[in-house]
């Protein structure tokens with residue numbers, strides 16, 4: 412039977428579009444189905460988040476051809492990170508110079524990355540995009556898989572890649588369980604101008620109910636704010652007028668960057684950890700948030716999704732060049748074995764940090780502060796943590812190690 416494409420990707424977020432670009436570069440025919448309508452620029456829904464992007468993700472974005480479409484004024488970066496606890500004097504400093512790297516990572520608006528990837532994707536002839544396309548059924552036909560959409564259209568390919576986010580319809584249609592743990596927290600996101608310059612330092616202060624991060628943007632006085640707190644407190648912060656909020660924000664940050672002189676519109680996001688019971692089934696693979704959702708305290712969610720993409724594309728390519736069927740479950744299981752354990756480790760490491768910093772029993776702040784200072788005095792251990800978070804170490808796909816663009 413003639414197939415419509417080699418691969419159908421569902422979801423045009425960061426992971427879906429990066430995956431489409433990479434597969435097209437490998438010579439595969441791709442159909443991308445996205446539920447949202449393709450809006451004209453001024454009608455586009457705005458996602459206000461500013462993302463921390465690892466050097467490994469930068470390598471992948473370069474490989475797709477999207478990185479060079481980012482405007483210079485959108486790419487902030489940081490060389491050092493300072494983490495400390497509200498209750499005590501313990502602190503940790505990370506510095507990329509200690510591992511001979513020019514930067515620890517980049518701070519870029521989500522919309523800039525999404526637009527650069529979408530523009531790049533629309534230039535590639537072997538990718539066909541269908542907007543306002545919502546899958547309603549899938550059927551494994553043995554040698555291929557069929558997706559039917561709400562508009563009564565059918566598409567066939569060797570593999571469906573679900574990049575349709577945490578509420579993934581493909582995961583649901585495939586009957587894959589999603590184990591979710593609600594943190595009973597929400598995150599407030601906005602940007603703020605501070606009196607003192609951030610000096611390219613990413614800062615995170617652990618407050619009693621969650622971390623407050625100031626991430627350095629291109630403007631030396633502008634930071635992206637991610638404040639995790641109990642939902643009631645977030646609602647209270649959302650209801651303040653700008654002057655009250657700026658004062659509350661500066662106080663919560665112990666005036667580390669002096670006063671907050673202005674801030675942008677605030678948005679909130681519910682926080683939870685979630686994990687798909689399986690990443691693959693015959694002719695189906697999950698990537699990004701459809702497979703796992705992580706607390707944003709280390710800014711890792713999209714970065715982990717891009718590692719999934721690089722790993723899956725590497726496996727697909729190794730079968731495609733030998734003209735072998737990459738949609739078979741035993742092939743896809745290689746991807747699951749590669750990524751599921753690594754993602755799980757990261758998910759639970761973030762949980763560990765979260766609970767360690769939030770525990771307020773009698774000796775906990777004291778133990779925590781000693782712990783922070785001890786780690787700070789262990790450069791080798793710190794360097795391992797840093798390299799892991801930057802995607803420089805671990806079982807990395809080849810697309811994240813070298814630039815073959």
Ligand SMILES: Cc1cc2nc3c(=O)[nH]c(=O)nc-3n(C[C@H](O)[C@H](O)[C@H](O)COP(=O)(O)OP(=O)(O)OC[C@H]3O[C@@H](n4cnc5c(N)ncnc54)[C@H](O)[C@@H]3O)c2cc1C
Pocket residue numbers: 421422423424425426427444445446447460461462463464544545546574575576577578579580598599600637680698699700701707709710711712713714715716
């Ligand atoms: C406050 C906050 C801050 C964060 N900061 C960072 C950070 O600094 N760094 C970082 O790496 N990560 C960060 N993250 C995590 C990051 O947002 C996610 O991990 C990432 O956006 C997931 O990308 P995705 O492409 O897998 O899914 P999504 O971004 O959810 O994209 C899914 C796509 O699928 C489409 N879709 C959905 N349903 C359907 C359907 N039925 N049919 C067709 N299409 C569909 C959607 O319209 C969308 O386009 C943060 C998260 C939060 C909440």
